[in-house]
Amino acid sequence: MSLRTIFATTLSKASSAVLKRTGHGGTNLPGRIAKKIDPNILTKLSKDLKIIIVTGTNGKTTTTKMIAEMLENAGVSFFTNKSGANIQTGIIAAFAKNTSLNGKVKHAYALIECDEAVFRQISRMIKVDTVVVTNIFEDQLDRFGEISYIKNVIKTAIENQPKATLCLNANNPNVIDLVNSKSPNKIIWFGDKNATKTPDILLKKIKNTSIDNSEFEINTKNGKSLSINLNLPGEYNINNALAALAAAEALNIKPEIARESLKNVSASFGRAEKLLLKNTPLHFFLVKNPAGATEVLELIESHPEKSKLVIALNDRIADGTDMSWIWDVNFEKLAKTSAKHFEKIYLTGIRSAELALRLEYAGFDMKKIVIIDDYDKILDEVSKNPTNTHILHTYTAMFEIRRALAEKIDIKGFYE
Amino acid sequence: MNKIHIAHIFPGLLNCSGDFGNLKAITRHLEDDKITTEIHAISPDDDFDASKYDFFYISGTFDYNREKLIPALNKIRPELEKAIADNKTILAIDNGLVLLGKYYEDLSGKRKECLGLLDFYTVQGEDREANNYLFDVDGLKIVGFENHAEKIYLGENLKPLGKVLVGNGNNGEDQTEGVKFNNLFGTFAGGPILPKNPDFCELILKTILSKRAKELHFKPLKTEIAAHEYLVDRLESHQTTSNNF
Numbered sequence: 001m002s003l004r005t006i007f008a009t010t011l012s013k014a015s016s017a018v019l020k021r022t023g024h025g026g027t028n029l030p031g032r033i034a035k036k037i038d039p040n041i042l043t044k045l046s047k048d049l050k051i052i053i054v055t056g057t058n059g060k061t062t063t064t065k066m067i068a069e070m071l072e073n074a075g076v077s078f079f080t081n082k083s084g085a086n087i088q089t090g091i092i093a094a095f096a097k098n099t100s101l102n103g104k105v106k107h108a109y110a111l112i113e114c115d116e117a118v119f120r121q122i123s124r125m126i127k128v129d130t131v132v133v134t135n136i137f138e139d140q141l142d143r144f145g146e147i148s149y150i151k152n153v154i155k156t157a158i159e160n161q162p163k164a165t166l167c168l169n170a171n172n173p174n175v176i177d178l179v180n181s182k183s184p185n186k187i188i189w190f191g192d193k194n195a196t197k198t199p200d201i202l203l204k205k206i207k208n209t210s211i212d213n214s215e216f217e218i219n220t221k222n223g224k225s226l227s228i229n230l231n232l233p234g235e236y237n238i239n240n241a242l243a244a245l246a247a248a249e250a251l252n253i254k255p256e257i258a259r260e261s262l263k264n265v266s267a268s269f270g271r272a273e274k275l276l277l278k279n280t281p282l283h284f285f286l287v288k289n290p291a292g293a294t295e296v297l298e299l300i301e302s303h304p305e306k307s308k309l310v311i312a313l314n315d316r317i318a319d320g321t322d323m324s325w326i327w328d329v330n331f332e333k334l335a336k337t338s339a340k341h342f343e344k345i346y347l348t349g350i351r352s353a354e355l356a357l358r359l360e361y362a363g364f365d366m367k368k369i370v371i372i373d374d375y376d377k378i379l380d381e382v383s384k385n386p387t388n389t390h391i392l393h394t395y396t397a398m399f400e401i402r403r404a405l406a407e408k409i410d411i412k413g414f415y416e
Numbered sequence: 417m418n419k420i421h422i423a424h425i426f427p428g429l430l431n432c433s434g435d436f437g438n439l440k441a442i443t444r445h446l447e448d449d450k451i452t453t454e455i456h457a458i459s460p461d462d463d464f465d466a467s468k469y470d471f472f473y474i475s476g477t478f479d480y481n482r483e484k485l486i487p488a489l490n491k492i493r494p495e496l497e498k499a500i501a502d503n504k505t506i507l508a509i510d511n512g513l514v515l516l517g518k519y520y521e522d523l524s525g526k527r528k529e530c531l532g533l534l535d536f537y538t539v540q541g542e543d544r545e546a547n548n549y550l551f552d553v554d555g556l557k558i559v560g561f562e563n564h565a566e567k568i569y570l571g572e573n574l575k576p577l578g579k580v581l582v583g584n585g586n587n588g589e590d591q592t593e594g595v596k597f598n599n600l601f602g603t604f605a606g607g608p609i610l611p612k613n614p615d616f617c618e619l620i621l622k623t624i625l626s627k628r629a630k631e632l633h634f635k636p637l638k639t640e641i642a643a644h645e646y647l648v649d650r651l652e653s654h655q656t657t658s659n660n661f
Binding site for chain 1: 435436437440441444478479480546547548561563606607608611612637639640642643645646
């Protein structure tokens with residue numbers, strides 16, 4: 001490596017270590033430092049690795065975790081970028097961390113969770129082996145403006161990678177629009193019977209679902225039938241599993257290994273994550289756009305045991321500053337069963353007042369709803385009895401709740 | 417007839433997020449006062465007779481719909497013109513408002529003729545302004561979320577809806593926000609605007625009912641007032657977005 005690249009890599013590694021020791025989740029600063037010193041650093045650090053990119057609106061983190069589990073069980077050496085570090089500087093930091101100072105890479109694969117706009121940026125700098133697009137929905141109105149922007153950036157990125165194998169969602173028209181008959185890429189489609197493109201990984205039947213897991217049946221690319229037990233709840237996680245199974249196909253991972261991985265995969269930070277406070281199960285769901293939030297509400301509604309609902313809404317830059325998306329979430333449907341379903345509903349976060357307004361318009365019984373700013377108080381309240389507590393949170397609210405929770409129970413840090 | 421008829425113009429094309437909340441604000445407050453409502457979804461193929469409706473809702477749209485929308489709106493232009501001249505109440509938001517102006521000029525300088533119903537023109541800006549903002553309409557404080565790169569410049573014959581107190585407004589230069597012409601209220605405020613500005617919602621409703629010689633006993637919800645006051649307080653301390661995490 002050139003002296004410049006060595007210096008940049010060293011600084012990235014050093015600052016990563018310092019941040020970790022001082023307990024900060026800030027996983028993007030090291031990459032920012034590295035890029036300032038060597039603007040071409042990503043190209044240089046990535047050239048000896050096979051790269052898997054996971055992008056899309058919802059499900060990136062969970063799908064990446066599933067693929068990681070599969071690579072691990074298949075004995076493939078790889079590294080992945082930490083949750084939340086899916087922008088360019090976070091990705092650079094991950095590469096720097098996994099490259100030794102004499103330029104040697106320690107792994108065969110880089111498994112990278114990548115924000116959609118960032119994918120376009122880095123698609124000009126690296127050579128990608130496999131691309132997974134989970135779905136494309138309306139998201140981050142303040143940043144993306146409209147859905148055509150998201151489609152265009154991913155499309156451009158794909159056009160920069162004609163040799164990459166694409167794993168695409170055959171049920172999502174926006175994803176289907178990313179390619180056409182002239183596309184040179186090998187494509188593996190995943191989806192169900194309603195898909196307009198014939199899926200190579202086909203969801204045949206959902207056999208069983210619960211608030212913790214699900215069981216379903218697929219056909220693999222060569223027509224083999226496989227029964228899958230997934231250790232995560234919700235139809236949206238079944239879709240993420242289909243994406244991961246398509247990636248397994250692209251990476252020549254045996255279906256049996258893929259199946260075993262999905263059986264054991266644990267939830268990612270804040271994504272259907274389950275933690276126990278005293279005897280109360282807390283289920284964490286990250287929400288950020290209408291499609292994702294509506295799916296989470298459907299999951300909660302389909303398991304109507306008496307429970308508590310907590311919704312924490314922030315509007316910092318990382319959460320998305322445009323709150324109008326909550327008006328497109330189907331709260332009306334949940335409102336109809338909310339009287340019997342929820343013992344109490346707690347609203348918190350910076351924009352709790354907007355959320356209360358939204359819920360009143362949706363038809364919730366406002367007597368069941370309370371606004372509490374203090375996360376400690378909410379955690380104390382919900383842990384008074386052992387019924388399920390569903391916690392919907394935006395991105396920065398996730399960290400705030402976790403901090404409050406970490407003072408009461410022993411949980412892993414943000415960056416694990 | 418007791419009923420208030422609402423024309424929702426081209427909901428399949430003019431359908432930016434959050435607008436469901438605006439129509440809900442209108443209908444629930446009227447119905448709280450025992451006034452029945454009916455929302456009519458007007459599509460481009462329909463015969464449109466403006467005299468049948470008391471309120472017209474023209475929402476925002478995405479940029480890629482602009483080509484389709486101009487000819488479609490031109491078909492109902494005569495009826496819209498009648499509605500405006502007849503002092504019917506119209507709420508036009510964001511790109512929906514933009515299409516009612518004289519022309520739209522893109523980044524390369526190319527101009528596209530719009531409906532020409534209102535005396536303003538639009539120029540595409542380089543940067544999209546996306547933030548909460550606060551403006552004053554005849555003493556009423558209005559909060560909303562502006563999210564547009566387009567800039568509009570009002571002609572001499574057109575008054576703004578309000579004066580920007582915090583944020584950018586029509587063009588970030590002259591402190592104007594939106595337009596007001598007869599009973600047409602035009603604004604860039606998303607959010608949506610009506611649920612969290614109960615005083616403004618009341619103004620719109622009273623304007624609608626004035627043509628039907630009806631009174632309104634408007635009761636704002638506590639949650640509407642709280643959401644409104646939270647944003648007013650925050651914006652008055654000049655915080656358009658929350659602190660960086």
